Amino acid sequence: MRVKPIRVALLGCGTVGREVVRLLRDQADELAARAGAPVELAGVAVRRPHKHSDLGELITSDAPGLVTRDDVDVVVEVIGGIEPARTLLLEALKGGKSVVTANKALLAEDGATLAEAADASGVDLYFEAAVAGAIPLLRPLRESLAGDRITRVAGIVNGTTNFILSAMAASGSSYGDALEEATRLGYAEADPSADVDGYDAASKAAILASLAFHTRVTAADVHCEGIRSVTAADIAAAAEIGCMIKLLAICERTPAEGDTPEGVSARVYPAMIPAAHPLASVDGAFNAVFVEAEAAGQLMFYGQGAGGAPTASAVLGDLVAVARNLVGGGRGPRESAYASLPVRPMGTVATRYHVSLEVADRAGVLASIAGEFARHGVSIAAVRQTGGGNGGDAAARLVVVTHAAPEAALASTVDVLAGLDAVRAVDSVLRVEDLGRKGVAG
Amino acid sequence: MRVKPIRVALLGCGTVGREVVRLLRDQADELAARAGAPVELAGVAVRRPHKHSDLGELITSDAPGLVTRDDVDVVVEVIGGIEPARTLLLEALKGGKSVVTANKALLAEDGATLAEAADASGVDLYFEAAVAGAIPLLRPLRESLAGDRITRVAGIVNGTTNFILSAMAASGSSYGDALEEATRLGYAEADPSADVDGYDAASKAAILASLAFHTRVTAADVHCEGIRSVTAADIAAAAEIGCMIKLLAICERTPAEGDTPEGVSARVYPAMIPAAHPLASVDGAFNAVFVEAEAAGQLMFYGQGAGGAPTASAVLGDLVAVARNLVGGGRGPRESAYASLPVRPMGTVATRYHVSLEVADRAGVLASIAGEFARHGVSIAAVRQTGGGNGGDAAARLVVVTHAAPEAALASTVDVLAGLDAVRAVDSVLRVEDLGRKGVAG
Structure with a gap:
């Protein structure tokens, strides 16, 4: 058993990053026992180091320097956004570091480039935290269902919009009032566009469709409508036919028909679903995803889709996987895009x-x-x-x-x-x- | 990339085994693309070869001979029961073959011996199908939550008893009548004891507790009560206080208190649960498992817990994992029992x-x-x-x-x-x- 510790560079130290630091420290002994080697912080790169003086010498503002340091084995990225995350992660991968990231926007825009860089260096790229927070979803899709034919992945993958729609359904309030409440309670950001216009869910749909159908699907391939135009009257109309309105991310395998080959559809929009469907009772900021596969039948995964601790739980799970691979040899599953199904308009x-x-x-x-x-x-x-x-x-x-x-x-x-x-x-x-x-x- | 196919020996060819054969054939191209090499049947061992003449030369009654054959890389066991499964799998592991098994009884009685044999040979031991059929549950516990502290795993893991209790709740019928209906519809076996007396659920509880708490827990450690004594009056009494009766498998981390160290409790019994709890609405032969972890919070996994195709889906997922490891090097996660928490009486x-x-x-x-x-x-x-x-x-x-x-x-x-x-x-x-x-x- 390797006694040399696994050294981790953390990029970003906001809500999720702080929880990653806390869990790495609080659970150091348990993580070491599970990984087969101690898992240690080598450094934490942030934009404003003075705000993190409690981390002492670990803190740096030199992210490019940190990700290429010789004593770093794994880079954990929780900055979000396309740049500088992409450049930093590509540098890390090229330098032979494995990567754990929660960055859905980057993966949905350019996951293929990251996957190719990981392959070129023979290192790991894990990203469970990018979709549905703490809910183990990507590992089941990539691994547990690797022997099955997934036909559909459909779910509630954005907590902000689910909170707003749940509030509208519960109180009959307008979209504007419900958004205001969500903002006041911290469920919506000051600029809520990424959530309420569906972009966040669309990024997740792209990642889910890519994994489920062994096909590269990017955010640009996902048809996306948000919830701004949903009215109290719509919600009442849904109730009239025994339905609830939920913002859904839907990824479907579309069958071959005539000259049209088998394909993939990925889309995000508010839709009426039967009130008796398990997804209809997913309230507030929770996430839930339905998966249908030919042999497995219907599966559902439910839990907290966001928040510091739940997202950090997913990051740490990936980190232990990377550490186990570094200790024992071998790699996690690589990108699987062999099917290359066309995305249907x-x-x-x-x-x-x-x-x-x-x-x-x-x-x-x-x-x-x-x-x-x-x-x-x-x-x-x-x-x-x-x-x-x-x-x-x-x-x-x-x-x-x-x-x-x-x-x-x-x-x-x-x-x-x-x-x-x-x-x-x-x-x-x-x-x-x-x-x-x-x-x-x- | 290795072009040499991965060769599979299948032990048992009942409901699950037939589906494994079917999926290996129907999805041969997809499995090869995902695994990185073709995954082929090397042989199928059964007790009565004449019943499987459609499998031609693959069929043998010589299971011990099959598991030690040089051209076999992986042994898939779907016979069930302690012997001859244990002897066969230990032979296979000693001979350097990886093992995929759905055998909950064997794992719950003597999983440690299998794990040690796998470690000694440096091969894989996967068993997702042993608990909750197609529901990806063991991989999330072993891998996705490896960086978190699981505090409780509680769920409905036996479809037969859930069918019976659902039927009693829906119609007010007696246990005897509901059991008769379950038997008639094929949800209960002629001798229903393993299900209705809770032994099946207890085996699963032992496996879940072992994985969740990094501690060896055997079936003998699990307190087990079945549903034979549940009456229509009990179900009515539960309804009076807003509850449903479900047969639960509960695995809990028990906190240290005074001189008592931190421990583990694993138990199976029918219990009243709030009708509003997500587990209460899990009807018929479905399974669902609630997992609570310190950082991740509450998670739920739901799906078909039994049946040929769902169980085969889980087996195939494990088989692809083994194949990927054989192609790319490395091993799946090993037994993690470092915590060795005492089982509380x-x-x-x-x-x-x-x-x-x-x-x-x-x-x-x-x-x-x-x-x-x-x-x-x-x-x-x-x-x-x-x-x-x-x-x-x-x-x-x-x-x-x-x-x-x-x-x-x-x-x-x-x-x-x-x-x-x-x-x-x-x-x-x-x-x-x-x-x-x-x-x-x-």
């Missing part, structure tokens, strides 16, 4: 839709609207009209729930509907995802 | 209790019963009396829900209660497990 993706219209309350309106759906090949599952009934100029509300139809066909339908004389307004168009469960109304 | 384990008594309906009965609880140091959380009220010789039902108390104290209390003149019968004593959630009535 959003227009071809078929889902169900919930369309809410404000229409004129007169005879023949339903017929003309139903006709437009039919003309575009979109099959209607259920229609409900409320209000109106007085004829003349009064307005009625018409809700149409469709069967699965391609996005492009639905979009054309809605375009035409919006121009109809009888349609006063298209109030909302929301997708309905059954997620493999039966029981959605309509 | 059941009598010292503190839980809450639901005690249902048939008592004489006369003044002073409650006082004398409450006095006995107090005398044994068991604090009462709630009491409810129903029936009676007519005085004289009529009987009343008294339900006592306690705060957490040591098993031994409760057992003594119940012994004394049973002897009291005012107590006609102790109808049932059931544990109440909050599982870290608040909200149990009383």
Whole structure:
């Protein structure tokens, strides 16, 4: 057994970094027993060293110097963002250091470059903390399910938006009020765009799709819609058909059909899901991910998706894996992108839709609207009209729930509907995802 | 990259074995791409070769010969039971073959001997399929959470008993009727003892506790009670306090206290859990396991815990891991038992209790019963009396829900209660497990 300690360079010392330092110290004996060698901090690179005087000589502002130091075996990166993280990690990998990173944005934009650099040097690249915080998800996808055919990964992978949507559902409050509460409680950042516009979830979807389908999928491949336009009325409308609205990251294997080869779809948007589905009861800042595989069937993983300690737990798990490999020889699983499936454009993706219209309350309106759906090949599952009934100029509300139809066909339908004389307004168009469960109304 | 195929000897070809064969064939190209080399069947050992003529020359009845063959790299064991599995696997490990096994009984009785044999030869021993079928659970415990301190693993790990208890809760039927239905539908075996008496769950608890706490825990260390004595009245009583009855496997780290060092508790019994707890809604033959760790917080894993295809998925995942290690060098994680925590005797384990008594309906009965609880140091959380009220010789039902108390104290209390003149019968004593959630009535 190697007695030489494993030396760790930590890049970044914010909420997650502080927890990594604390766990490395508090659990030093246990980590050494599990890794087969002591795991020690060699240095911590931060932008403002004076804020971390308690770390004494470990602190440096020279990150490039730290990642190339001879006495460093592993680089742990919790800075986030594309640069300088990418340059630093590529330097580290080229220098033969293994890397553990929580950087979803970088992995989703350019994970392939990191993976190639790790391969070139024969070192490890682990990133469990990049998706769903403490929930062991990437290791199960990469390893436990390596002998199975994953068909879908769908889940709630952003705690901020889930907190906001849960609050809206619980209190009937508006998006704005719920966002304000999330900000006040520390669940949303001052600039909430990365969360509420879906970019954070899209990065995670890219990483999940890449691992699940052995295919390189980047953030740019992920169709992404956020939750800013979700209204209290939408949430009430979902409840009317026995559904909840959740911001979902969905990665699906799409079957070959005619001339179209097997492919991959990766997308993020708010969708109605059946209230009885396990994902519907995932409240607040929790994350949960459903995985479906041909032999394994349906699996669910649930836990805390963010926060200093949970994210640090995932980082430390990876760090012990790297240390075990350094002690015992061997490497963790490499990038597996052999399948190279094409990413299907959003227009071809078929889902169900919930369309809410404000229409004129007169005879023949339903017929003309139903006709437009039919003309575009979109099959209607259920229609409900409320209000109106007085004829003349009064307005009625018409809700149409469709069967699965391609996005492009639905979009054309809605375009035409919006121009109809009888349609006063298209109030909302929301997708309905059954997620493999039966029981959605309509 | 090694082009030489990885050769697999399969021991057993029942429900799981047939699926392993099918997946190895159907997914041959994908498995080769993921493992870095083709993964091929070298032979299949069964007791009655004539039943498997479709496998042609692969079939043999000579299992000992197969596991020592020079052209075999990995032995996959899906026979189950202690012998001949143990002898065969020890032969295989001594001969330098890696082993993938689904054999929970063997691992729970003598996993240490297998682990030592694997270490002596420097080969892999994987057993994801032994607990909770397709649910990736052991790899997360051994690897993802290797940098964290797990405090509790609690879950539903036996599908047969969960099916029976779900059926009883749904229909109000008796244990006997529900067992009959489970047998008819193929969820229970002709001799259901291993399931309904809790032995299967106890084996899994031993494996989970060993991994979670880095301590050797065997099936003999696990306190085990089955579900035969659970009545429709118990299930109704649970519902009265907002609970469901589930057969739980619970593995806990017990804190140091006074002269008592930190320890481990592993136990299996039917218990009331809050209906709002995620485990309460796990119905039918599904499995789900809650894991709590200091940094990660609460995690849940959910999926199919048994069946040919799900179990084969877990076996194949392990097989790809072994193959990757053979191709790339290195080994999977070894046994980690450095902590060697003492297993705490059941009598010292503190839980809450639901005690249902048939008592004489006369003044002073409650006082004398409450006095006995107090005398044994068991604090009462709630009491409810129903029936009676007519005085004289009529009987009343008294339900006592306690705060957490040591098993031994409760057992003594119940012994004394049973002897009291005012107590006609102790109808049932059931544990109440909050599982870290608040909200149990009383």
